[in-house]
Amino acid sequence: xxxxxxxxxxxxxxxxxxxxxxxxxxxxxxxxxxxxxxxxxxxxxxxxxxxxxxxxxxxxxxxxxxxxxxxxxxxxxxxxxxxxxxxxxxxxxxxxxxxxxxxxxxxxxxxxxxxxxxxxxxxxxxxxxxxxxxxxxxxxxxxxxxxxxxxxxxxxxxxxxxxxxxxxxxxxxxxxxxxxxxxxxxxxxxxxxxxxxxxxxxxxxxxxxxxxxxxxxxxxxxxxxxxxxxxxxxxxxxxxxxxxxxxxxxxxxxxxxxxxxxxxxxxxxxxxxxxxxxxxxxxxxxxxxxxxxxxxxxxxxxxxxxxxxxxxxxxxxxxxxxxxxxxxxxxxxxxxxxxxxxxxxxxxxxxxxxxxxxxx
Numbered sequence: 411x412x413x414x415x416x417x418x419x420x421x422x423x424x425x426x427x428x429x430x431x432x433x434x435x436x437x438x439x440x441x442x443x444x445x446x447x448x449x450x451x452x453x454x455x456x457x458x459x460x461x462x463x464x465x466x467x468x469x470x471x472x473x474x475x476x477x478x479x480x481x482x483x484x485x486x487x488x489x490x491x492x493x494x495x496x497x498x499x500x501x502x503x504x505x506x507x508x509x510x511x512x513x514x515x516x517x518x519x520x521x522x523x524x525x526x527x528x529x530x531x532x533x534x535x536x537x538x539x540x541x542x543x544x545x546x547x548x549x550x551x552x553x554x555x556x557x558x559x560x561x562x563x564x565x566x567x568x569x570x571x572x573x574x575x576x577x578x579x580x581x582x583x584x585x586x587x588x589x590x591x592x593x594x595x596x597x598x599x600x601x602x603x604x605x606x607x608x609x610x611x612x613x614x615x616x617x618x619x620x621x622x623x624x625x626x627x628x629x630x631x632x633x634x635x636x637x638x639x640x641x642x643x644x645x646x647x648x649x650x651x652x653x654x655x656x657x658x659x660x661x662x663x664x665x666x667x668x669x670x671x672x673x674x675x676x677x678x679x680x681x682x683x684x685x686x687x688x689x690x691x692x693x694x695x696x697x698x699x700x701x702x703x704x705x706x707x708x709x710x711x712x713x714x715x716x717x718x719x720x721x722x723x724x725x726x727x728x729x730x731x732x733x734x735x736x737x738x739x740x741x742x743x744x745x746x747x748x749x750x751x752x753x754x755x756x757x758x759x760x761x762x763x764x765x766x767x768x769x770x
Contacts, residue, residue, distance in 0.1 A: 505574065511589060512597070514574050514575075515576070515593060525567040527553075529576060533586055534610055537591065538585075541634070546561045549561060612648060622664055628661065644682065645685055652682070656699055675699050675700035694734070697716055698720055705741075714746065714749065721735065
């Protein structure tokens with residue numbers, strides 16, 4: 411009976427205990443699973459965040475590396491070209507001078523008369539490059555067909571000269587090779603060359619700067635100086651060209667170029683004295699500039715003799731109150747002071763300072 415009574419009780423206790431154990435194990439398993447899932451989720455989140463951070467760091471590092479490499483390349487390129495002129499883009503090599511220049515000039519005259527006129531003007535000027543704006547700013551002064559060309563169409567004319575090798579265009583302007591210049595002048599003859607030279611001189615005179623003292627204008631004067639001389643300003647009847655030539659001498663004096671100023675002024679004075687006469691205002695103005703060049707060169711005695719003659723002629727021609735006469739008289743006064751003093755009112759010649767000291 412005890413076995414019967416005990417067995418059910420035992421079975422019930424066992425079932426209850428089993429159920430308790432199962433419930434505990436289930437709860438424990440659930441807690442373990444929850445902990446494991448939380449750990450896994452945390453590890454996954456950490457791994458994802460670590461991957462994202464790593465990818466961001468990697469992207470940032472790669473971008474920074476690229477920027478650093480670019481800066482290094484720029485610095486190395488700058489260091490290699492330091493002190494040198496900026497690189498010039500590669501351009502097509504200029505065409506060579508044609509073998510038969512006469513045939514090329516004849517073909518140009520038939521196909522493009524305006525370009526042929528432009529070539530003639532360049533040929534009678536100096537062999538130095540001619541600034542392009544010398545032509546474009548004064549096309550209306552020229553006869554047709556070149557005089558009827560609009561400034562924006564001028565590049566077509568230049569291309570018509572450059573392509574067959576009759577001219578070259580650079581940063582300083584148009585440059586005609588010497589064989590082409592000689593062939594064009596021979597083809598023109600003396601009379602036609604003189605006509606072209608007169609038109610060319612008119613263009614150059616219109617292109618000179620307004621200032622002679624400002625240093626910003628000196629490069630322009632230097633570029634136009636050979637063309638002013640090549641325009642035969644010394645024998646020109648063009649008032650504007652003569653004025654431009656005189657101002658060229660003034661600009662040279664302001665730049666401290668006494669020797670070229672003296673050479674150019676002497677040539678101009680000699681030519682204008684033959685063409686215009688010794689008493690012409692332009693001749694007298696050039697004589698004054700020549701005397702200034704002589705003074706700058708240290709030749710005081712020739713400068714004084716020239717100024718004495720110039721002032722006397724200016725007083726006779728323009729009057730003593732004329733501004734040009736006053737300027738020349740003031741220049742002469744400065745020369746006399748440098749040579750030993752001003753003349754006395756009675757006309758007697760003053761004694762030198764060392765003689766006065768010796769007598770006293």
